[in-house]
Amino acid sequence: MTDAQGTVEATGAAVSAATTAASGSGGRGIAFLKGHGTENDFVIVPDPDGALELSAEAVARICDRRAGIGGDGLLRVVRSAADPEARAMAGEAEWFMDYRNGDGSIAEMCGNGIRVFARYLQHAGLAKEGELAIATRAGVRTARLAATGEVTISMGRAELLPDGVTVTVGDRSWPARNVNMGNPHAVAFVEDLDHAGELREVPPFGPAAVYPDGVNIEFVADRGPRHVAMRVHERGAGETRSCGTGACAVAVAAARRDGIDPAVTNSPVTYTVDVLGGSLTITELPDGTVEMTGPAVIVAQGAMDPAWLVTALG
Numbered sequence: 090m091t092d093a094q095g096t097v098e099a100t101g102a103a104v105s106a107a108t109t110a111a112s113g114s115g116g117r118g119i120a121f122l123k124g125h126g127t128e129n130d131f132v133i134v135p136d137p138d139g140a141l142e143l144s145a146e147a148v149a150r151i152c153d154r155r156a157g158i159g160g161d162g163l164l165r166v167v168r169s170a171a172d173p174e175a176r177a178m179a180g181e182a183e184w185f186m187d188y189r190n191g192d193g194s195i196a197e198m199c200g201n202g203i204r205v206f207a208r209y210l211q212h213a214g215l216a217k218e219g220e221l222a223i224a225t226r227a228g229v230r231t232a233r234l235a236a237t238g239e240v241t242i243s244m245g246r247a248e249l250l251p252d253g254v255t256v257t258v259g260d261r262s263w264p265a266r267n268v269n270m271g272n273p274h275a276v277a278f279v280e281d282l283d284h285a286g287e288l289r290e291v292p293p294f295g296p297a298a299v300y301p302d303g304v305n306i307e308f309v310a311d312r313g314p315r316h317v318a319m320r321v322h323e324r325g326a327g328e329t330r331s332c333g334t335g336a337c338a339v340a341v342a343a344a345r346r347d348g349i350d351p352a353v354t355n356s357p358v359t360y361t362v363d364v365l366g367g368s369l370t371i372t373e374l375p376d377g378t379v380e381m382t383g384p385a386v387i388v389a390q391g392a393m394d395p396a397w398l399v400t401a402l403g
Contacts, residue, residue, distance in 0.1 A: 200333015
């Protein structure tokens with residue numbers, strides 16, 4: 090048996106087992122929904138009991154914009170107690186966000202994704218307005234669901250790492266701030282967002298050893314006092330319309346560039362971060378916690394034909 094055949098057979102068995110288990114499928118396929126946060130879009134797969142195992146190849150097929158459903162990533166909704174990665178967090182958070190990039194690779198965190206994840210739980214009657222704990226690979230995060238449709242996520246603290254990183258596009262290079270928001274970011278301030286180029290491929294960065302698992306790269310231009318705009322190349326997805334963790338990294342990097350540190354002033358600082366798909370409000374508190382507020386929308390739901398998925402992998 091070849092590796093490819095093994096992948097297809099394993100995926101086929103997992104898909105078959107999960108076809109009737111997935112919530113809302115009615116036994117006719119694998120349930121899914123489609124949602125977005127500032128146009129960063131995701132396929133949502135409810136799998137409360139952890140019955141579905143999707144390979145990287147299957148996720149990439151599902152997220153394919155021409156041959157699949159299409160999305161920047163996939164959110165598998167599973168109870169923490171039912172997933173080995175999240176079981177230790179089950180006492181703090183009932184639900185685990187199993188996030189995969191559009192190419193099928195695993196990511197530690199996704200800021201827009203966790204807002205959409207929280208909105209799905211509300212949509213499905215699994216959460217109400219107010220606070221909600223969600224387990225992620227970056228740890229437990231708290232969401233606040235508002236009646237307005239916006240969701241605020243307590244994203245944890247930004248880790249400002251040693252600089253010395255450079256990002257290059259064509260014949261231009263910029264120093265980049267090395268920020269970790271549970272996932273890695275390189276934040277470069279530019280005069281014009283067009284300087285970022287097409288962003289179809291990962292912009293060259295160095296030294297490579299700083300980001301052994303790849304990096305999300307943000308290009309940032311000023312729009313006004315405590316107001317910036319950004320474009321982003323997301324690891325595993327390419328240029329996206331928005332990146333929530335990236336917006337948090339950008340706001341913290343902009344504050345330090347502007348000489349602002351809430352831990353020193355003992356006062357919160359808020360930045361508006363414009364992305365291609367809208368705007369996000371990012372607040373850094375005196376204790377270092379970063380809060381992100383923005384919209385999260387469920388736009389469609391349906392069922393995937395499991396036979397299509399197995400055939401697509403053949």
